[in-house]
Amino acid sequence: KIMRNIKSIILLSLSVVLIFGCSTGSKKQSAEEKSVTSTETYQDAEPFIIDFTGVYTEVIEGTESGCEEPYQCKIQVDFTGSGTQLGNFSGVFNFCGCGPNGEYGATESYMASDNGDTLYISCE
Numbered sequence: 334k335i336m337r338n339i340k341s342i343i344l345l346s347l348s349v350v351l352i353f354g355c356s357t358g359s360k361k362q363s364a365e366e367k368s369v370t371s372t373e374t375y376q377d378a379e380p381f382i383i384d385f386t387g388v389y390t391e392v393i394e395g396t397e398s399g400c401e402e403p404y405q406c407k408i409q410v411d412f413t414g415s416g417t418q419l420g421n422f423s424g425v426f427n428f429c430g431c432g433p434n435g436e437y438g439a440t441e442s443y444m445a446s447d448n449g450d451t452l453y454i455s456c457e
Contacts, residue, residue: 383444385414387426400429404438419446428456 391409393399398407410426428440439457446452 379417381417383414383416383419385412385416385422385424387412394431398429400438403432403436404429405431408437416444419444419450419452420448422446422452424454 387410389408390411392406394406398405400407406429408426408428408430411423412426413421413423415421422444424442424444426440426442429438430436432438439455442454442456444452444454
C-alpha cells in the first residue's frame with residue numbers, strides 16, 4: 334500500500350515536471366528549473382512529502398535517442414531535493430518523450446539520499 338501511495342505521489346510530481354514538453358529542432362533544451370511539491374497524506378501512513386527541483390540536462394532527438402515509436406526523443410532530468418523519509422536526495426529521470434500529443438513513455442528513476450538510502454521509482 335505504501336509503495337502504491339509513493340508511486341501516486343511520484344507520478345503526480347513527474348507529471349508536473351514533464352509539462353514542459355519537447356521542442357523540435359534542437360538536441361538539448363535550455364536548463365530550465367522547475368520546483369515540485371507534494372503534500373498529500375494517507376490514512377495509517379506517515380506522510381511522504383518531497384520537494385525537488387529538476388533540470389533538463391539532455392534531450393536527444395531522432396534515431397540517436399534509442400526510443401521506439403511513437404516517441405521521438407530521449408530526455409534526462411537531474412534533480413535534487415528533500416523528503417520526509419529520505420532527507421536530502423538527488424536523482425535522475427530517464428525517459429522517452431515527444432510522442433503524439435506531447436506524451437511521455439515509461440520511466441525508471443531513483444532518489445539517492447545523502448545517507449545512502451535509495452528509493453527506486455518506476456512510472457508507466
